[in-house]
Every structure is written in C-alpha cells, then in structure tokens.
Amino acid sequence: MRLYHELLATYGRQHWWPVHSGRKRPGFDPVFEVLAGCILTQNTSWTNVEKAIDALYAHGLLTPVAITKIRIEKLRRLIRPAGYFKQKALKLRIFSRAIMDDAKGSARRYIHTVSRDDLLALWGIGPETADSMLLYGANRPEFVIDTYTKRLCARHGIVYDAYDDYKTYFRTRLPVDAQLYNEFHALVVRWGKDHHPPRKTVSTLSI
C-alpha cells in the first residue's frame, strides 16, 4: 500500500477504460471494447492498439456478433497497426465466438459469469490477458501482472519465475479490492513508461 500511495502521489489517477464509454451507437459495445483491447495490447504499446480500436469503432465493428461475421481479411486489415495482426484477428474471432456461444453475444454477461480457467482454455488468452479482462471488463478482483509489474518488482529485489507467484505476492499484501487493483496496475504501467529495462551489456571481464 505504501508503494501504491507513492505511485498515486507521483502520477495521479490514470483512468484507463473504456475509451469511448460516453458514446452510444449501433455496432459499439463498451465492454467488448475493453475485452478486445486486452487482446490487442498483448506485447504492444497502447498507441498502436488505439489505431486498431479506432478503425473497428469507425466501421461499427466493436461487437462480438460483428467480429464473428466480418471477413477475416478485413479484420486483419483494420487491426494491422496493433501488430501480430494475423494472430490477433484469429484471437478476436475465437473470443467473440465464445461470447456468442456462452452468453448469446452479451460481452457484459459473458465476462461477469465466465471462469478464469475457461478464459485460459481459449486459444490466444493467457494469464495476463484473462486477468485484465476480468478486472477491467467486470471489476473482478484479479491483480494483473505484466512486464512492467515484474520490472518494478525487480527494482525492489522481488523476483519470481511463475506468474501466479507474483500474483500471490500482491494478493497477500493488499485488501481484496478491484478498484484498488485497477488503479494500481494502471499506475505501474505509467511508471514503466519512464523506467526502461536495464540495457543488456556484455561484460568484458567475464572472458
């Protein structure tokens, strides 16, 4: 909690999602926008993801039903700026189909009722994406561990191997509070943007 308050004092509130929450129009589902963003941002900077989200939004395609119907080539083209566009197009398609099958196309109902294990069973969704979806899409208290979280931990001498060990570290030290997890993770990412990883150097002394 001391670290959280320190980050909050330094950077202020981050307010991440949703990007277009105020707008209402056909072909737009604010919860689905968050969940799609979780997939699109895998190992990718958010500025690139925004271009893809904006393109989908402009074509009225930010719904599970639209993503399942669109031609895969068009989906690839629209999300191209987000990188890994062939893989991510398939991931969005598979995920959208799960929402159709399990919740009749309601992203909100899907993410509020799905189990974490069921998310992990989907091709293209790993632990960080699942936790981001549950936290930012449904306000469920899952602490998100990403590359920045691990970097910040390392700066404090905390190093693990497994994703779940990092998660346990935070869960056992913080109150179970989705809003806290939400803002904490956003602050960690903000911190990561001006704290670069240690440069890889070759030691000439190790020959």
Add this chain to the structure above:
DNA sequence: CCCCAGGCCGCGC
C-alpha cells in the same frame, strides 16, 4: 543502426 512495447503459442528436448 539499435531496442522496446499493457504476451502467447508451438515446438523440440
């Protein structure tokens, strides 16, 4: 020219 980004999967051992 280089490295990095809000990971994940498939493969070989």
Add this chain to the structure above:
DNA sequence: GCGCGGCATGGG
C-alpha cells in the same frame, strides 16, 4: 516441464 523462436507494427 523447460527454453526458445516466431509473430509485426510504430515509436524512441
């Protein structure tokens, strides 16, 4: 169970 390469665009 693990380490490693591939995936890809845009920015510094």
